[in-house]
Amino acid sequence: MLLIYCPYCQEERPELEFAHAGEAHIARPTNMADISDEEFETFFFIRSNPKGLAYERWRHVHGCGCFFNAVRDTVSDKFLATYKTGEPKPDIDSLTKKGDGK
Amino acid sequence: MVETAAMILPHEGNAAGTGVVTITPAAFASRLSIRARAEAVAPLSRALGVKLPDAPKTSAKSRNGKRTALWLGPDEWLVIDEAGADLMAPCAKVKQLHAAVDISHRNVALIVSGKGAEAALKAGCPQNLSLEAFPVGACSRTMLGKVEVVLVRDDAETFRVEHWRSFSDYVFGFLAEAIRDPVI
């Protein structure tokens, strides 16, 4: 069971309180009705699925209820950072230099 | 004229205990879910007579101790009034942006008390419930077994376990089973 730092509760909580919510930073087009089939496919179906650092969404569904973002290494499953929804992607280089993400 | 309907709480008759821990149903309380922007917090606190805490995992009590406000999320509080007072009315007067929803009947609670209280909850709650990590007054939405609960630590050996009404049989059944285990 992972231990996940909730940026709203400001502490690590057990995975059982969280729901994974897919890839992060896929903004819903503001002109939704007008996008092309390809753009819709990219928005709704295509995923980065990286082996390595992934930006992803979680919801502290059985905690504070908030959605937030995380950077996690999908090989080690270690979290490098979690941050609030709406905040920009953290700088990967500075995160990886910090080492074990603890 | 028909007679006024009586309330029937689902935990009626649910009680269990051992030498080190007891499980008892909490009496009816009124409850309010408050969602609010920062500017409404102070006026709402004033209107309700209890401070809506701003630190995660903390709660605050009114002066008479009967009303508790629990931080559940950055813009979410659960207010519990053990005297059963109307909580909607005072909020209605607050003009600042907020949402108040009466959930007095949505939630019910069990009181788990005694030296073995923490151990009983640790049978199904994955959070760190030690006094250091979860001190008196701490509160949190979390999991107990397979259901969501809100835990409040009333004192070192007493927890209030708030949960949705329909999960009563499960929560009581789980705790009653958990306390059979004598290890604390």
Add this chain to the structure above:
Amino acid sequence: MRKYSIFAVAREAMRGHKGWPKQWTSPEPKKQYDVVIIGGGGHGLGTAYYLASKHGVRNIAVLEKGWLGGGNTGRNTTIIRSNYLYDESAGLYNHAIKLWGDLSQELNYNVMYSARGVMMLAHNVHDVQGAQRHIHANRLNGVQNEWLTPEQAKAYCPPLNISQTARYPVMGAALQRVGGVARHDAVAWGYARGASDLGVDIIQNCEVMGIKRGSNGAVEGVETTRGFIGSKKVGVVAAGHSSVLMQMAGVRMPLESYPLQALVSEPVKPVFPCVVMSNTVHAYISQSDKGELVIGAGTDQYTSYSPTGGLHIISHTLDAICEMFPIFTRMKMLRSWGGIVDVTPDRSPILAKTPVPGLYVNCGWGTGGFKATPGSADVFAHTIANDAPHSINAPFTLERFRTGRLIDEAAAAAVAH
């Protein structure tokens, strides 16, 4: 190829089994192949085998970054069935079932396909409706599947608890008698032996680092840890790693990779005669020929390339097993492990050409690819050989995510298996 038979075994027994040849050879990679298959699992090896045996393509390399069958082929719970709802799926999986039936003879390798029946339980009215819908559709598609009452289900699988006081009482079951299990390693090894015999180069410990495309966009070969290997046709059959490989060719995929765990019990004498699956209670179970109860369920919730997973997933799975089979609480988990499964939005595979000329992809099998192995390999070989899909895999395109023509088995089954 040295033919396998009881007589051959007896002959070898007399001389300490010293005469058995290697099941497959491990040559150095050549500079150029007609077809390169990336991924030495059952689907990849099978593709090479059918390309060689049915399409006359002999200059083939199968590149495996680790050891043959070390991915999901060797990690899955080996359930085989074809009672899928939609015509497209039924066609694909039923094609596979037909090939399973003769596979041991075809390969001269006992893959131990055991059609002991797959029973899918219904625990509520909604389940019953879903099961009936499958049974009716299957019948008209020529796919065997039948309804059992709780008592019939119990007779078919004696450990099953059909008490009406269970938390989720059994209301009946759909039984596919031709469903069953097979020996996973044997499938990989059998195809490898067959392919190797037909001249296919099987190259292990060879990781693909890049896919090279020419100025016209078409595939020219692959960069590997053992050097560049040229080929005008490259088939990606890499399960959980498909996204990573396709990205090397510049193709972004509608895939996410999740850890999927499974476990076996200590071996016991025969106690469980068939395969049982439940979507509502959420687990599946069979007993291996060695006597181990083989158990699995859903994936962990987060994407990952680490097949580790959490204990709580195992515990949910065993909750379900003990609910359906209360006599098993004293059984012991002997070994647990995980694989990485690649999941598409509609839980159906992609078996298709790609926007890159000469690049083909076979992926997205989610939690249930093993059962399709021979069928998938056969039609994928056809697709590569002809640069056009077989009618069976024609619907399983990449384009369907643009047009919306999905094959959404997920809508009908929470555990896509």
Add this chain to the structure above:
Amino acid sequence: MSGANRIAGAGRLTPARKVRFMFDGEIYTGLEGDTLASALLANGVHLMGRSFKYHRPRGVLGAGSEEPNALMDISRDSARRQPNVRATVQEVFEGMRAGSQNRWPSLAFDVGAVNDMLSPMFAAGFYYKTFMWPKVAWQKLYEPFIRGAAGLGVAPDEPDPDHYSSRYEHVDVLVVGAGVAGLSAALAAAMSGASVILCDEQAGAGGALRYDTDVTIDGDNGYDWAQNTAAKLTAMDNVRVLTRTTAFGYYAQNFVALCERVTDHLSDPHPDLPRERLWQVRAQKVVLATGAIERHMVFADNDRPGIMLASAARAYLNHYGVAVGSKVGVYTANDSAYAAAFDLARAGVSVPAIVDTRDAPGEGLLSTAADLGIDVMTASAVVGAKGRRRISSMTVEGGRGKTQIPVDALITSAGWTPAVHLYSQSRGKVVWDPETERFLPGDNVQASVSVGGCNGVTGLQETVDEAIAAGRSAALGAGKSKRLSLRIEAAGAIDWSGGMSGSARGAGADSTAKTFVDFQNDVTAKDIRLAVREGMHSIEHVKRFTTNGMASDQGKTSNIHGLAIAAESLGRQMPEVGLTTFRPPYTPVTYGAIVNHSRGKLFDPARKTFSHAWSTKQGAVFEDVGNWKRAWYFPRAGEDMHAAVSRECKTVRETAGVFDASTLGKIEVVGPDAAKFLDLIYTNGWQKLAPGRCKYGIMLREDGFIYDDGVVARMAEDRFHVTTTTGGAPRVLNHMEDYLQTEFPDLDVWLTSTTEQWAVIAVQGPKARDIIAPLVEGIDLSNDAMPHMSVREGKICGAPTRLFRVSFTGEPGYEINVPAHYGQAVLEAVWKQAEPLGACAYGTETMHVLRAEKGFIIVGQDTDGTVTPHDAGLGWAIAKSKPDFVGIRGLKRPDLVAGGRKQLVGLKTKNPETVLEEGAQIVADPNQPTPMTMLGHVTSSYWSPNCGRSIAMALVAGGQDRMGDTLYVPMPDRTIEVEVTGMVFFDEKGERVNG
């Protein structure tokens, strides 16, 4: 007497504390604290099991959890029976019944042993090469035979009466293993102020000190020091010492699972005691002190009963006071076995020879041996063993030629394998140490550290110092830094280094002897060589082809030997062939422990509504909907389901019915932007809905398919009462929160689940108003004041209510929402009004029939995640003028606007009596061959008592263009003719609802 082989004065058990138990039908006496193995050995029983494949007679190999051979069926009573229990771990208790396994008719005479004679046929992987002809024979003949022969014990066949418990713990330091290293580390961490859990799989602390009696620590005998230290730790408030507790799984972020065996050693446990307790420990730091596991020597017939590990023989002697034989041979490749030989000799057991593969043993050993009169044969090997059910002699080959030495036990040691299992589970990569030829822990991937034997440390003082430092550092890492002054002086332990791996002399590549590597799975050195010969060049292939290391001991004694033999055959170094990674569990764990409380009623919560008790009293039959229990129908005396539902359906339309609709999801949407938000979430428009009015809404996923539906009421400008389907409630709220928090965070609106705040009592039918009117205060119920699709607030029975005038039946009706605790009283009051008027209680089945008569869909039944509003005939519910809503773009995708999509229509069977099966498929031409072209399927189908005929809904390709067409539903036994119709079967003009 507790066994003839018990040596007076030896061991630590109390001779007076006798325990009687049964083994294979005979009663034996052991001592309290005995394992089954030690008690049987004390009684001279060496034959304890039969092997998996060849059914060879087997004795005990070890004295701990690494045991591959002595697996037993242990029971307290018929329901408390456990197969495959290691006799070396199971403690005896009064009345215990033990039985050997995998033999028929008896352990001594086992028919299956014929396999041993045929063994040349049964080489590794033989089954891949045969059993293929004739084709049907695999499943009919060969497989059943193989299955019957395989498997060890017999699975339990009764429900388990025991219960299991669970505990999550958070500690600063978890120490695994309570030997010298673990105790020292735990002491250092605890004295530094850290909270500590110390666990050990054995019944008590001590680890190797149980047998290694030459150790002194701080002036005490090592074992006594261990007991005193454990007692000291137990007495500390910040320490929990768990014995009989195996750390079996090391998961992400220092989450370690332990299984504590609580009652399996007790003769009469208190019924409240769990049989086992699962501890799920999150530790800041984990100290692994799991020691090392001795390996056996691989030589011809090394599986004879009586051949065992040297350390095991020492444990039986020094801890249990049992001599494993009267004439014990020793075969070793390192120094550690000498200590066992010396202890045996000193206890009066004859030790005719120590056979040592090396040219010379360690310093001083030869002279001690000479003093004890033991013949040491260096540069020699045991190349054979005789004695079928117990070893009778060993054949030694060496400088003195070939000699046969009579023995009744043979103890062996090839060396020690560091127990790196948990380290490996923590995702650490083991590293090959070429100097000592061992795999050792590499870098720590998690906050863990390995100390002592499992870290390859052999010196005792070095181990203790390392452990103290690790314990201290772990405490400091967790922020606990009490002053610590701890120095432990220790000396005298055996040396765990040296030895060999792979096959010994006489078991080389040209040998035809049976030289066992993996005892339980009957894997010999030959098998491993065969695997390599056949091209299995990865250790994973070797393992899978031979099954080496895959038995219930998971290769604790065999993995390294197997790897060494494979490496030798390939001419490579061991690390080049690889080492399989270790996965949980370290030793097998019962499902019961893992499942613990989640059994029976606690498997999954059964959610009950306010009316559950009332409905039960009314005779309701319940159905499971999601995890809710809902009243399905209310049969009266003599009624079956069909009769009850028919009566309920008619009664509702003729009079009225009362129904519990509480499980529908409810969400309170509050804030100035509430309508704006709903505009984005639903296809419909909400701005114009007036307070006090309701509207049916449809919600899509972004891909354009129907996600959920329900009635939405506007309570005030800024407050909506949204309802969802029963099953959809949690995911709809999550879906709405997701959009609100991440896509539309600027909207001023909040969502609160009120599903359980409200009890919902639906009163439907022509008499609905008459029933509720006397109970309602403050609401004008007249048609004009409160028309269909409106909501009012007032009181009912004195309780506050949101009273909805809505109908899912087509009849005039109300849904009384009252705060849930009032629900039962209000329902009883309603029933008191309703019953005298002839109304009925109805359940979900009648609800389904009534709504189908009116053509109302059920999302999830008539739709399945592939249906658009247009497909469902609900295109009218899509607001035309909205610039955006969830699903707006998905709906326009090519396949969703293409012709021929499956559309929802009504079906009438040509024979009105015929009720279609839900899920039945529809075709245009019933005479076509399979596979048939299917047009769609029946989604809902009922006998409609109000229409006097069957009715059905179906998804049919191009259905809306097929009105009036005849289609066919092929069934196994007949074909049913149907007509495509509209979906409204009753009161087509919809007049009744306003009545």
